[in-house]
Amino acid sequence: MLSKQIFSPVNLLPHEGEALYVPSFLSSEESSRFFSKFSSGIRWNQETIWMFGKRVMQPRLTALYGDPAIPYGYSGISMQPYPFTPELLELKQRLDVFAGVSFSHVLLNFYRNGGDSMGWHRDNEKSLGNNPVIASISLGAERRFQFRHYMNKAPKIDLMLASGSLLLMKGESQQAWEHQLPKVSASTAPRINLTFRVIQSAKA
Ligand SMILES: O=C(O)CCC(=O)C(=O)O
């Protein structure tokens, strides 16, 4: 039942943190509406980041929206947020209620095809504080997502992120586990991902 899935989602992590998967957080009509709105209405950019002392192009497009007073940085880049659009604000307000926090920003990722990806990482920047709550919405093509324990590099936990789904990560999940979105065959259709975050001001 939909209501059961929404109100008692399963924790995918066996210990140290929570990753709750809600397959139908958005209806398929809402998912299509948001997908087309964000495809053309978001100011997508391909950033270059520092990796192992080299500047490399990220294998995806990104954009940051949220509180303009609080910039956000990771992997040696600093991003200045654009203010929330009405659609992003609508999603933020629904996720605030669901997660019981007030999200300040959303980092958006556009995976143009299966060749675009995101490598193993943890979202554990200082500006996210201890045990951050991260709400991740998927739109468009279904893609594989994986967790593995940060220290042991095992076990590996695999799931398919459906269009309209929510993955809510909290507790110790960003300390104890890393995650990735691996490459797949390049013919895969585009996917948009939104990760809502609570980013603390540098002065706080
Ligand atoms: O695209 C995804 O599902 C993952 C995004 C992610 O891990 C991130 O933005 O930190």
Ligand SMILES: [Fe+2]
């Ligand atoms: Fe992440």
